[in-house]
Amino acid sequence: MKIHEFQAKQILAKYGVRVPRGAVAEQPAAAKDIAERFGPRVVLKAQIHAGGRGKGGGIKVVTTPGEAEVLAKRMIGMTLVTPQTGPEGKVVKRLLVEEALDIGRELYLGIVIDRAREAAVLMASTEGGVEIEKVAAEKPELIFKEYVHPGTGLLAFQARKLAFALGLDGDTQKQAVKFILGLYKAFEGSDASLAEINPLLVTTQGDVLALDAKMNFDDNALGRHPDIQAMRDLDEESPLEVEASKYNLNYIKLDGNVGCMVNGAGLAMATMDIIKYSGGMPANFLDVGGGVTEEAVTNAFKILVSDTDVRAALINIFGGIVRCDMIANGVVKAAKALGTKIPIVMRLEGTNVDLGKKILEDSGLPFSMATGMKDAAEKVVAFVR
Amino acid sequence: MSILVDEKTRVVVLGITGGEGTFHAQRMLEYGTKVVAGMTPGKGGTRHLGVPVYNTVAEAVRDQAATAAAIFVPPFAAADAIMESADAGVRLVVCITEGIPTFDMMKVKTFLRGKPVNMIGPNTPGIISPGKCKIGIMPGHIHTPGTIGIISRSGTLTYEAVQQVSKQGYGQSTAIGIGGDPIVGMKYIELLKLFRDDAGTDAVILIGEIGGTAEDEAAAYIKAEFPKPVVGFIAGQTAPPGRRMGHAGAIIAGGKGTAQEKMEALSAAGVHVAASPAEIGSTLKKALSGRR
Numbered sequence: 001m002k003i004h005e006f007q008a009k010q011i012l013a014k015y016g017v018r019v020p021r022g023a024v025a026e027q028p029a030a031a032k033d034i035a036e037r038f039g040p041r042v043v044l045k046a047q048i049h050a051g052g053r054g055k056g057g058g059i060k061v062v063t064t065p066g067e068a069e070v071l072a073k074r075m076i077g078m079t080l081v082t083p084q085t086g087p088e089g090k091v092v093k094r095l096l097v098e099e100a101l102d103i104g105r106e107l108y109l110g111i112v113i114d115r116a117r118e119a120a121v122l123m124a125s126t127e128g129g130v131e132i133e134k135v136a137a138e139k140p141e142l143i144f145k146e147y148v149h150p151g152t153g154l155l156a157f158q159a160r161k162l163a164f165a166l167g168l169d170g171d172t173q174k175q176a177v178k179f180i181l182g183l184y185k186a187f188e189g190s191d192a193s194l195a196e197i198n199p200l201l202v203t204t205q206g207d208v209l210a211l212d213a214k215m216n217f218d219d220n221a222l223g224r225h226p227d228i229q230a231m232r233d234l235d236e237e238s239p240l241e242v243e244a245s246k247y248n249l250n251y252i253k254l255d256g257n258v259g260c261m262v263n264g265a266g267l268a269m270a271t272m273d274i275i276k277y278s279g280g281m282p283a284n285f286l287d288v289g290g291g292v293t294e295e296a297v298t299n300a301f302k303i304l305v306s307d308t309d310v311r312a313a314l315i316n317i318f319g320g321i322v323r324c325d326m327i328a329n330g331v332v333k334a335a336k337a338l339g340t341k342i343p344i345v346m347r348l349e350g351t352n353v354d355l356g357k358k359i360l361e362d363s364g365l366p367f368s369m370a371t372g373m374k375d376a377a378e379k380v381v382a383f384v385r
Numbered sequence: 386m387s388i389l390v391d392e393k394t395r396v397v398v399l400g401i402t403g404g405e406g407t408f409h410a411q412r413m414l415e416y417g418t419k420v421v422a423g424m425t426p427g428k429g430g431t432r433h434l435g436v437p438v439y440n441t442v443a444e445a446v447r448d449q450a451a452t453a454a455a456i457f458v459p460p461f462a463a464a465d466a467i468m469e470s471a472d473a474g475v476r477l478v479v480c481i482t483e484g485i486p487t488f489d490m491m492k493v494k495t496f497l498r499g500k501p502v503n504m505i506g507p508n509t510p511g512i513i514s515p516g517k518c519k520i521g522i523m524p525g526h527i528h529t530p531g532t533i534g535i536i537s538r539s540g541t542l543t544y545e546a547v548q549q550v551s552k553q554g555y556g557q558s559t560a561i562g563i564g565g566d567p568i569v570g571m572k573y574i575e576l577l578k579l580f581r582d583d584a585g586t587d588a589v590i591l592i593g594e595i596g597g598t599a600e601d602e603a604a605a606y607i608k609a610e611f612p613k614p615v616v617g618f619i620a621g622q623t624a625p626p627g628r629r630m631g632h633a634g635a636i637i638a639g640g641k642g643t644a645q646e647k648m649e650a651l652s653a654a655g656v657h658v659a660a661s662p663a664e665i666g667s668t669l670k671k672a673l674s675g676r677r
Contacts, residue, residue: 113487113491113567113568115567115568115596115597115598115634116597116598116602118490118491118494118568119491120491133639133640149495150488150491150492150494150495151492151495151496188488191486191487191488193487218486218487218488218633219629219633220460220484220485220486220487220633221486221487221488223460223461224461224486250630250631252625252628252630254623254625262541263541264539264540264541264542264631265539265540265565265594265630265631265632265635266537266538266539266540266541266542266543266565266592266594266620266631266632266635267539267540267541267542267545267620267662268630268631269542269594269595269620269621269623269624269630269631269635270542270545270618270620270662271662272621272623272624273620273621273622273623273644273661273662274661274662274663275623276622276623277660277661282623285624285628285630285631287630287631318541318544318545318548320522320523320524320527320541320544349544349545349548350524351524372663373545373661373662373663374661374663377663
């Protein structure tokens, strides 16, 4: 799960990690008030999940509260297009208004899970304010890493190693150590999957703060973090994906016109692959889950056909334990309720497969039966040609 | 022959009295698996599905000589269940549960290090040596005893492969789901080593997907040290970057972990890579008939 910069900074503040003073403005007048509290020089930062905001005019420095109000009026409600939003951009609903700080050095600090090492890894670099992937490609010797032992968490000596590697000394070095340890506590304490501070700011006075903050969370752990779950922004998700998540269905909208519905993530990916292999373009990924119920099937089908780009659909169910007659009933129920006209290719395997096929054939609806994935993919692609 | 589980394996089912545990333990018993005990804290001393239930795994090991544990426990309690099982001395833990937090699994892997225990999963349909032992939720009836080993990150896609392989006339020695999560127990290399040394396995099918580097690491091992034919299929050739495709571990992150890159690594290692999921069985047939 992703959250906004202002939310990440709230979490960091809770763990004693230093962030700039500021507040969220949803109205221009609020921006003025905040500038009066923390200004007069403040930064207005559009709060959208995508990065690259500066490039699209989503980050602006102003020198007076009056200017803050004027600019906030333009920015709130604007459609912000950045290299990461896609051409359609994202509507800005709120700004983070922060004190403008004197920039001494811009560093980088990030934490991710290294799957191969099965441990969290802290990465620090002297090259902040740029894309870390670029640094990794061009100057990897400027990235310093410390792997965290899962049994102990990040140790103080590791934070010191990183702070000294960044060329910090004196009080700044001590602040950086506190910052790094606090960041890791926030990361593990909130079951994050990513925490990125880019840039990590050292002010001209030598203070260490998070100028930007990005945090992503382990979806599996959200159930034990209701406060983070509450930070979910539905405006940042596609409507059909939001609908699907209500029924615990894994749904991702893609660009094509051949819809598909499958039980099992690997089989669902393989179904998308074979649709493309057969000359079609998948419209979506949809996994109804291994332990699929009739209700889940009905809801999944409705979501699938709600996508107006879908001109034909392939339902591929390998029901080992799941009964095919139950699947068929769910699909027929949904198709009848919606008056679905698009051709639907059904590939069923498993228990009660013949009964399932009979239910589909007797329904009077436009179902085609397929044997095997190749036959199913070729049939559905033929319908959209 | 087979690896890890056979007719001698004695299974304790954690969570046996719950809905999932009951449903699948029943089917494991019907398949012929030696389910010798169940474990649900607080239900010790009772019987369920004809099997004694214990409060702790240690008691199940002591009284019933359980050698393997099947975990059907909800996500936030599952890591603890794995560690209790390892601590109690079982040799194999099979964790079916999906949804365990990544941090919990990192702690589990650290706890398990140095202990004489193997873990399969989590987020797996389990492991089956057809005709001998099934620990998990896979449909037993599509499997037949034979000489093909299967290692997969998937569930239903594995069943698809098993069915294709059976249709070509080949049975399975052991089929293992290593799980769909980013941090799992035994991965491809450890299992390939066991298959290499299993006289009853003639070839292996490796089913992977986007995310992580397990398949690339396997490719390096196969090239250097695996003499038997390997057939590969990687799901997610059409997956968009940066999105989690159902499985927690199925995500192309920072441009890494694409299906194309894994397919190339496997091909370069001599693996017969099927581009279409419908060609896994036929690719196996070709690979085996190519052998002199």
